[in-house]
Amino acid sequence: AQTVTQSQPEMSVQEAETVTLSCTYDTSESNYYLFWYKQPPSRQMILVIRQEAYKQQNATENRFSVNFQKAAKSFSLKISDSQLGDTAMYFCAFTSGTYKYIFGTGTRLKVLA
Amino acid sequence: DAMVIQNPRYQVTQFGKPVTLSCSQTLNHNVMYWYQQKSSQAPKLLFHYYDKDFNNEADTPDNFQSRRPNTSFCFLDIRSPGLGDAAMYLCATGRIEGSTEAFFGQGTRLTVV
Numbered sequence: 001a002q003t004v005t006q007s008q009p010e011m012s013v014q015e016a017e018t019v020t021l022s023c024t025y026d027t028s029e030s031n032y033y034l035f036w037y038k039q040p041p042s043r044q045m046i047l048v049i050r051q052e053a054y055k056q057q058n059a060t061e062n063r064f065s066v067n068f069q070k071a072a073k074s075f076s077l078k079i080s081d082s083q084l085g086d087t088a089m090y091f092c093a094f095t096s097g098t099y100k101y102i103f104g105t106g107t108r109l110k111v112l113a
Numbered sequence: 114d115a116m117v118i119q120n121p122r123y124q125v126t127q128f129g130k131p132v133t134l135s136c137s138q139t140l141n142h143n144v145m146y147w148y149q150q151k152s153s154q155a156p157k158l159l160f161h162y163y164d165k166d167f168n169n170e171a172d173t174p175d176n177f178q179s180r181r182p183n184t185s186f187c188f189l190d191i192r193s194p195g196l197g198d199a200a201m202y203l204c205a206t207g208r209i210e211g212s213t214e215a216f217f218g219q220g221t222r223l224t225v226v
Contacts, residue, residue: 045220047214047216050214091155091156099161099207099209100158101207102158106155108153
């Protein structure tokens, strides 16, 4: 069975600093996709960044980047220059050919002014 | 600009009284999902449709049913809501091709009184 694990229930970071959220997963598939989703309080879940497993290059979207270690089955999210608007629940998610999305338990990130 | 729309945003129902939540999409995606999310937990997949093909998760209670009359609309029916069914219900859509990200609606928060 495929699983996604986020071992940090809560984190905090000072505004303008950098924070890294961890995610590990388990699968026997060779081709799959990994995502980080952001869910602000009482707001819609939106995609932050996506990584295709067959691509070795780490994905980057502005202040957000990932460290994808396929052999270690690790997929961490780095947020640079943290902003107050980054305060949210962050979910790591996985999908393969079954087109089901499997989510981790989330990391609640608080950015401090 | 809304792409996945859930109605209502907030729903209060009485214990045991059937309730229906609705979801519509303008993305023309062939997959639609219903997730249940309890406070600060990972979204839990209840079922999904691939076109008109219905796929139920093994641990989804029989109390939960779904209908997809056409590509754009999907409904979640809770036949006899219990207090334990109080949660946020998230609708999402996705495409098979390329395993792109899932797009989420804003959710319906269900309260059972």
